Amino acid sequence: MPDPFPPLLEALARHSIGGPAPMHMPGHKRNTALAPYxxxxxxxxxxxxxxGFDDLHEAEGILKESMDRAARLWGAQRSFYLVNGSTCGILAGIRAAAGHGGKVILSRGCHKSVYHALELCGAVPVWLAPPVDESFGVLASITPEQVRAALAAHPDAKLLVLASPTYEGVISDLAAICTAAHAAGVPVLVDEAHGAHLGLAPGWxxxxxxxxxxxxxxxxxKTLPSLTQTGILHQQGDLIPAEALARQLGIFxxxxxxxxxxxxxxxCVDLLERRGGExxxxxxxxxxxxxxxxxxxTRLRVLCHGADTLQKHPGLFAHDPGKLVISTRGTALTGPGLMARLREEFSIELEMASGDWAIAMTGLGDTEENLLRLVRALVAIDKSLAACPMPPAAKPLPLPPAVLPVAQALELPCEEVPLxxxxxxxSAEYVWAYPPGIPLIVPGERVDRVFLDxxxxxxxxxxxxHSTGGTMPRALRVLICASHSTSTKGD
Structure with a gap:
């Protein structure tokens, strides 16, 4: 017997058959004969x-009931559905907590939407530089010690923002970090865009x-059975009131x-309630x-999978097993090269690739056969690779020196200059390797040799x-102001 429709879809199905004449939006009027698409x-x-169908921004009926079920599923005090993706939730959360001009402690490994929130709020960032895993070169976990030091140095901070898990599946010790932040009276916002599945079943x-x-x-x-662009925001405690979040969601x-x-x-919520364990x-x-x-x-390695274990990565507090980070270090193949071979030779499309690793994302819809198809491709590629000298252990790149706040730098005159x-x-703009969307440089930071290399x-x-102006890697927008020109290179 097929699964029943979840409540909202059941209501929509009934309405599509016998509902009243639609003298309202949208303009297609549910007339599917108008065009095949x-x-x-x-x-x-x-x-x-x-x-009868409620209002997302003032929910009190079927949508409120659905979001209340989601809150119970994840264990939150209140949950809000997001139809603009995680981005609108991040913008709303940072604005609700930091206000305008507030100081925000955040990991430099955050998604670009966090940087856009800082820009919109005129916030003052205090960067936490993630360590780097030496063997794979991915950003490692932000430590509680880093957070405690930043909180002590910036007692006026309004918010702490972290990404966990990261695009590569790296998880930080959030329980210890939240304890430290709350002891200082600072709320914590976690960009868990890649981790909606965490904590919903034993073994994760x-x-x-x-x-x-x-x-x-x-x-x-990203990992659960829901359409692209769907997200959710969970709230708990009283440091960032639900009412303040609801107001900001009404804006973003x-x-x-x-x-x-x-x-x-x-x-998605209905399915997880009924069949999540299975x-x-x-x-x-x-x-x-x-x-x-x-x-x-023998040549390729997969982070915390197969012969590779978490114990080999002391900089990682934990790792999401759903992320398959495939390293090509020690071979002549690059991450983009691996991604291309899997696409062209085996008809497998990965999520993204960086310098010497690539990511295969798995999700609740994956089957054993799907993953074994990837295995067969990796084994074949592995056999074709010759050993090359292993590059030196990866080291964290120092952040470019900050000269001006992001918001101020964006308001100043700029010019396009060959990189x-x-x-x-x-810099007058952002530069990203996208995905994952983590800026290599932000407006107001000085271009140095490390960045160029x-x-x-x-x-x-x-x-x-990618850059804001779309000119990378050919050129970069930089400030014209003489006080921030090359003459101040040694400042």
């Missing part, structure tokens, strides 16, 4: 906030809600939320089969660099 996209269930690392974070923002679509989230997206989230167990079994099958790899001629100048290395390895 409308039927394919489910337009018969695409409505606006009409009687605990999530940020259980660790005590005040605001947790998750992308449901659309006032015309898609019922197809909301039905997707409602369906589905998580299947996912774990598939990952266990993957681990056993890659034990014989090779930018040393000593002050990093850009050159990533280019050689085939990693695409």
């Amino acid at each position: 409308l039927a394919a996209l489910g337009a018969a269930w695409d409505i606006t906030e009409i009687h 690392p605990a999530g940020a809600v259980a660790a005590g974070a005040d605001v947790v923002v998750q992308s449901l679509h 989230e659309t006032s015309s939320p898609s019922y197809l997206l909301m039905a997707s989230m409602d369906g 589905l998580f167990a299947r996912w774990q079994a598939a990952l266990a089969s993957f681990d056993r099958a890659i034990a014989g790899l 090779g001629a930018c040393e000593g100048r002050v 990093c850009c050159a290395r990533l280019n050689r390895q085939g990693v695409r660099l």
Whole structure:
């Protein structure tokens, strides 16, 4: 017998058959005969906030019931559905906590949406530089000691922001970090976009809600069965009130939320309530089969999988087993090269690639056969690789020196300069290796040789660099102001 429709989808299905004449938005009027694409996209269930279907921003009916079920599932005090992805939740959470001009302690490894929030709020950042895992070169865990030192040095901080797990699946000791922050009266916002599945079943690392974070923002679509662009924000405690978050979500989230997206989230919650244990167990079994099958790899390595263990990575507090970070270090193959070979030779599309590693993301929908298909491809590639000298242990790159706050730098006159001629100048824009969207430099930081060498290395390895103005890697926008020109290079 097929599974029943979840509540919101059931209501939409009934409405599409016998509902009243739609003298309201959207303009397709649920007329799927108008064009084939409308039927394919489910337009018969695409409505606006009409009687009986609640209002996301003032929920008191079917949407409130769905979000309350989500809060119980994740153990939060209150949960908010996000139809603008995790980005709008991060913008709203930072604005609600930091206000305008507040000081924010944050990991430099945060997603670019966090930087955009700092810009919009005129916030003053205090950077936490993540350590680097020496053998794989990925950013390691932010430590409680780093956080305690930053809190002691900046007692006026309004907020602490961390990404855990990171794009590479690295998890920080959030319980100890939240304890330290709360002792100083500082709330914690965790960008858990990649970890909506954590803590929902035995055998998986605990999530940020259980660790005590005040605001947790998750992308449901990244690892759980929900449509792209769906996310959720969890709130608990009184350091960042739910009412303040709701007000900011009213600013940063659309006032015309898609019922197809909301039905997707409602369906995800319903599925996890009814069959979560079974589905998580299947996912774990598939990952266990993957681990056993890659034990014989001799050139490629997979972070914390197969022969590689967490104990070999002292800088990692924990790792999300759902992320498969495949290292090519010690071979002539780059991360983008591995990604290309998997696509062209084996018809497997990875999530992203960096200099000498690439990421295969798994999710609740993965099957054992899906992962074993990846195994067969990796084994074949592994056999084709010759050994090369292992590069030196990866070291953290020092942050470019800050000259001006981000918001101030963005308001000053700038010019486009060839990248090779930018040393000593002050950047007027962001530069990202995207994905994952972590800035290599932000507006107001001085271009130094370390940054330029990093850009050159990533280019050689085939990693695409993006900048606000779209001119990378050819050129960079830098400030014109004479006091921040090359003459101040040694300041």
